[in-house]
Amino acid sequence: MEERRLGPIVGLGTWNTFGGNVPQARVVVEAAFETGSRLLDSSPMYSGAEGALAMALEGRRDDAVVATKIWARSPEEGREQYRRQVEWFGRVEIEQIHNLVAWQDHLPWLEAERAAGRIDRLGVTHYSPSAFDELARALNTRRFDTVQIPLNPRERGCERELLTLAAELGVAVIVMRPFAEGALLGRSVPADVLEQLGVETWAQALLKWALSDERVDAVVPATGDPEHARTNAAAGSPPWFGDEERRLVERFAA
Numbered sequence: 001m002e003e004r005r006l007g008p009i010v011g012l013g014t015w016n017t018f019g020g021n022v023p024q025a026r027v028v029v030e031a032a033f034e035t036g037s038r039l040l041d042s043s044p045m046y047s048g049a050e051g052a053l054a055m056a057l058e059g060r061r062d063d064a065v066v067a068t069k070i071w072a073r074s075p076e077e078g079r080e081q082y083r084r085q086v087e088w089f090g091r092v093e094i095e096q097i098h099n100l101v102a103w104q105d106h107l108p109w110l111e112a113e114r115a116a117g118r119i120d121r122l123g124v125t126h127y128s129p130s131a132f133d134e135l136a137r138a139l140n141t142r143r144f145d146t147v148q149i150p151l152n153p154r155e156r157g158c159e160r161e162l163l164t165l166a167a168e169l170g171v172a173v174i175v176m177r178p179f180a181e182g183a184l185l186g187r188s189v190p191a192d193v194l195e196q197l198g199v200e201t202w203a204q205a206l207l208k209w210a211l212s213d214e215r216v217d218a219v220v221p222a223t224g225d226p227e228h229a230r231t232n233a234a235a236g237s238p239p240w241f242g243d244e245e246r247r248l249v250e251r252f253a254a
Contacts, residue, residue, distance in 0.1 A: 006146070006172040006217040010207055010236035011039030011067070012229060013176065013222030020048025024224060025056040031226035033063065035233035041148075041174070041220040043069040043098055044081050054088035067094035067146075067174065067220075069125065070106055078106050082113070094146055094174075096123035100134055107143055121145035127176065129157035139165055148220075150177040151210050152184060153253035163215040172217040175210045179203065179221060189252050197245055200231065202252075207235035209249040212242075 012032045018024040029040065040057075042050045050068060057064050066089050072078035085092055095110060097103045103124055113119045123146030124138050132149075139147060139162075147166055149158045155177065166173050179185050189202045199205045203221070210219050221232050241249070 006039070006174070008211040008216065008236060008240075009039055009218045010037055010211070010233050011041055011065075011174075011218050011220040012037050012232075013220040014040070014042045014046050014049035014053060015176075015222045016046075017222050017224035018049060018052055019046070020052050022052045022055045025049070025052040027226045028224060028229050029053065029056040029060075031229040032233055033060065035230045036236065037229065037233040038063060039065045039067060039174075039218055039220065041067045041176075044071045045069075045098065050085065051088060057089070061090060065093045066091075067096065067123070068092055069096045069098035070110070071098035071101055072106070073102055075102075075105050075109055078102070079109065082110075086118070091118055093120045094123055095119045095121070096125050096146065096148060099126050100124060100131055100138065103138055107141075111143065121172070123147060123172075123174070125149070125174075125176070129155075132157060132162055136161060136165055139169055139171055142169060144171060146172045146174055146217075148174040148176055150180075151175045151213075151216065152178050152180045152206060153209065153250045154180045154184065159213075163213065167215045173215055175216055175219040178206050178210050178219045184253050187252055193248065193252065197241070197248065198239065199235065203228070203232060204235040205249050206253070207232060208241055209246055211236065212240040212246060 042053050070078040097106050124144050125148035126135050197205050207219050
């Protein structure tokens with residue numbers, strides 16, 4: 001299969017962030033753009049975030065890579081979600097089937113949209129290790145271009161099989177929950193350790209830890225704080241961590 005890599009890049013997630021708050025969305029998206037983030041991840045289940053994100057991208061749409069999702073039990077409901085997304089964004093660069101919901105039912109019509117050039121890449125997502133076998137089954141159809149899964153020093157269930165499979169198939173990997181939904185951000189990490197890692201913040205260390213796995217293409221940390229959006233984006237540049245640096249991060253995350 002043709003290689004379809006995206007990154008490595010730090011994007012911006014919108015889960016539990018600005019919801020339908022358009023002024024906040026504009027400030028956060030602008031901050032992310034200032035530091036080079038272009039990949040913006042959303043979903044119909046994110047409390048109005050899609051519509052707010054579309055408003056925030058007015059005048060900037062050509063600079064963005066929109067990754068959103070279909071979260072629907074039927075193709076009819078999914079098509080309606082997609083219709084609204086096209087109204088908001090014009091087109092969708094990465095359309096993902098959220099949490100594997102009815103994935104086999106959605107694939108035919110989504111593939112037709114991709115073939116027509118209205119979608120660039122098709123993806124599939126899930127947050128739970130209990131669904132990883134089904135994710136692997138979906139990827140093995142060779143009909144997906146991306147997969148979105150959790151990865152951080154506490155959640156590493158995808159490392160052995162899914163990351164290896166994605167690499168073998170040329171499927172781009174987008175990492176969700178790089179901070180374990182915030183559980184890893186409360187660590188007190190000495191300044192000299194951050195200096196040794198070559199980062200300014202512990203959040204950057206966690207993001208770089210994930211991106212330093214060569215099988216990972218992108219991380220999409222969610223934030224409603226513009227300053228966090230700026231500092232997070234800065235983690236998307238080399239140098240990357242070697243084994244020693246990754247183990248150091250893992251030790252402080254334990």
